[in-house]
Amino acid sequence: MRTAIVLFTRDLRVRDNPALHAAVAAADRVVPLFVADPGLRVHPHRQRFLAECLADLRESLRQRGGDLVVRRGDPVAEAVKLARQVGAFGIAASADVSVYARRRERRLTDACAAEGISLRLHPGVTIVEPGAVRPSTGGDHYKVFTPYWRAWQQVTPRERAATPRTIALPDGVTGADPLTVLGPVPAANPQAARGGEAEALRRLKSFDPSGYADQHDDLPGDATSRLSSYLHFGCVSPQAVASTVENEAFVRQLCWRDFYHQVLHSFGDLPSKAYRTGAVEDWRTDEHALDAWREGQTGIPIVDAGMRQLAAEGFMHNRARMITASYLTKQLGLDWRDGAAHFMHLLTDADVANNFGNWQWIAGTGNDTKPYRRFNPLRQAERFDPDGDYVRRYIPELAGVEGKAVHRPWLLSGGLLGTVDYAKPLIDPPQ
Structure with missing residues (x-):
């Protein structure tokens, strides 16, 4: 009987999964595998979401007669080791684009060739x-x-891959509770999304x-x-x-x-180097301003609301992402790499391609055909949060300020701002 391994990476689903479909079609027995790489730093937001994704995936596999093997270590070494243990003729996985993913694919290709194991990479990301x-x-x-x-x-x-009805495991192979490998995860913020297919x-x-x-x-x-x-x-x-x-x-x-x-x-250097040839990068250094931006204490309510949403939920509305990123780079003049790294650390949806591509677009170093474009945060706030509800949702200090006045608290008369503990603007606010 032929045995194959499916190495799950960024394809934690059973529906329309070309790698899983191909393995089930080519083999009598299939071992689904996920390897947690300790070399990848995972924020609690993402660790919790990942654990929920894996638990959901395992349940789907078990409903079809299979299970999910979860291990911790080098994905290449663990996949090849398991292939030896079960006598697998091949490994199926989804192709990906980051430098880390492509390096992993090259290493897996070499390791499989040395062991006489077939490797097939499939679309789907x-x-x-x-x-x-x-x-x-x-x-x-x-x-x-x-x-x-x-x-x-x-x-x-491409044609969508059929969902396997049954998945047969080799004798002696059992799955594992993802939490036994990933370790305990923090409780979710009530507003945080729950992971899983x-x-x-x-x-x-x-x-x-x-x-x-x-x-x-x-x-x-x-x-x-x-x-x-x-x-x-x-x-x-x-x-x-x-x-x-x-x-x-x-x-x-x-x-x-x-x-x-x-x-x-x-362009694998997208996370670290300017994409646009000739891009001017004259960023200034100001750790105080950078920390204030990270903490949602810039004194610009729409910016601070976005940053606090990110910290609380591991998510930020896309319009707020553009406003906060533009403020860091175009108003404060700070390096987009620092902002992108902060987003990458906290976002549950942190994606190398989208995160760094969008940050470079905003900073004027990337694919924007108008590199000197900037977003006025106050005009953006008045257009996309006209009554200030988004700001009040995330900045309780300003909960008592009514209407769009919440976007310009430094203009409040009667000393109202003096009664709340809210940051003063780091720099003169744009008009």
């Missing part, structure tokens, strides 16, 4: 694979989004995209899908999301995700 479309003018990837969007729309999507599908089913184009920037309304964390961990495939929602404004956001994945695939 993006809708259109990096390199599937290339500009007619030359180059290995698109540097500007709009022409990529036009080319992306012309690609015929079942929750991803519930959110996808309940999401109404009809008003998305007009409402997705509404900060207090929070009319976004909240699917970003599930896409990052692969609890739902982006292709399944696109085919279910069928709303152009929303699908365009999925295309942005693919866009940055193809950028990172070709």
Whole structure:
């Protein structure tokens, strides 16, 4: 009887999982494996979400007769070790684009070749694979989004992989409770998302995209899908999301995700080096200002609200992400790398391609065709949080300030601001 291993990475689902589907189709027995790499620092937000994803995945596998083997260590060494133990002829995994993921794939390729084990990498992390479309003018990837969007729309999507009905384990192989390997996880903030494929599908089913184009920037309304964390961990495939929602404004956001994945695939230094040739980087150093920004104490309410949402929930509304990032780089003049690292540390949906791609876009060092663009945080606040509800939700010090006056507390008359313990602006507020 033939045995194969499925190495789960950022594809923690049983539905539309090409790697799992291929392994089940090619082998009589399949061993699902997840390896927690101790070399990757995981914030409690993400550790809790990951544990919930793995517990949900394990339950889905067990319902089909399988189980999830969870180990801690080097993913390559553990996968090859398990393959030897069960006599597996091959390993299936999903291809990815980060430097870490591609290094892991190269090491796994070499290790499998040395052991005489077949390795197959499958699509599924993006809708259109990096390199599937290339500009007619030359180059290995698109540097500007709009022409990529036009080319992306012309690609015929792959067929969605069937969900396996049964998964047979080799004799003697048993799964494990993810918490026995990951260790205890902190209690979730009541507003934090719960991980797992079942929750991803519930959110996808309940999401109404009809008003998305007009409402997705509404900060207090929070009319976004909240699917970003599930896409990052692969609890739902982006292709399944696109085919279910069928709303152009929303699908365009999925295309942005693919866009940055193809950028990172070709420019692995995206997290550390300016993407745009000739970008001017004259960042100043101010640890006090950087700490104030991280802590949501800049004195600009819309910025502080976003940063406090991030700290409390491991999530930040996308419009707030742009406002807070622009304030750090364009108003405070601080290095985008420090801001991106802070987001990467706290976000549950922290994705190398999207996080660093978007930060470089905001900072003017990346793919923005208008690198000197800046967001005025006060005008943004008055447009996307007109009554101040988003600010009051995350800044209790300003709960007693009514209406849009909450966005400019330094202008309050009667000494009201003096009665609350709220930070004064770090720099003169923009007008």
